[in-house]
Amino acid sequence: MTMGYSEPLDWANVALSSLSGLNDLHSSVQCVLSQRDAPFIPLILQCPNGHTICSSCKHRVENHCPTCRQELGNIRCLALEKVAEQLQLPCKYQSMGCTEIHPYKNKLKHEELCRFRPYNCPYAGSECLITGDVPFLVSHLINDHKVDLHEGCTFNHRYVKPNPYEVENATWMLTVFKCFGQHFCLHFEAFLLGMAPVYMAFLRFMGEESEAQGFGYSLEVGGGGRKLTWQGTPRSIRDSHRKVRDSFDGLIIHRNMALFFSGGGRQELKLRVTGRIWREQGQ
Structure with missing residues (x-):
């Protein structure tokens, strides 16, 4: 029997294809603590149970997962970081007239200077x-x-x-x-x-x-x-x-x-x- 070679799965693409739309995708890469303000920054951490949090919020929860209280450590969620890198998000001032869409890591910088901000x-x-x-x-x-x-x-x-x-x-x-x-x-x-x-x-x-x-x-x-x-x-x-x-x-x-x-x-x-x-x- 001939053994075939399979390419390793691209988990970022798997994650992208499994999400139903931009809103689902957006919510999937939001920090449980700071999701009302911004999506994850590039470094995303996860606890042993798989719950995720952005590294900037780690000190706020004293190195314990806010969901299950397990110790966080420094385990990165690389798959979710790849998903986030591909994410394009509308400006939060879209309802005020801004039509620009930015990679999530540039979104905050744009919003600080957006001409439609209040x-x-x-x-x-x-x-x-x-x-x-x-x-x-x-x-x-x-x-x-x-x-x-x-x-x-x-x-x-x-x-x-x-x-x-x-x-x-x-x-x-x-x-x-x-x-x-x-x-x-x-x-x-x-x-x-x-x-x-x-x-x-x-x-x-x-x-x-x-x-x-x-x-x-x-x-x-x-x-x-x-x-x-x-x-x-x-x-x-x-x-x-x-x-x-x-x-x-x-x-x-x-x-x-x-x-x-x-x-x-x-x-x-x-x-x-x-x-x-x-x-x-x-x-």
């Missing part, structure tokens, strides 16, 4: 944890933070402080403008730069940085025959309010200059910041 609330007065798309955040700012919404591409912002010598750190104001079908956040703040009180105005775009590059804006403050002007590109709200402020990317007015602009014997701060937004040519 934005953080741009309100600077508190650590607001609300996230969402732009229409939702505009409504949230108006209804929950009582922020004013103005239509138009020019603005005239007035800031008054009875005692200009008492500057509380991060005293702020926020106004939202709708212009060219987009939304912009105008910030005006008083804060301490070291020991020196300063005032700062800057604009943020409610959208992606690549979209923000299509717009420009100018700010102007003055009085007594003098004026300061600023011209720049709005920053995306992907950059936090603090990041923009601490980079000094806006109109900065030192207190002595602000009092000069205010007039009235330097007894009261009265600043009027004007400006406009425009669409850059070719956009």
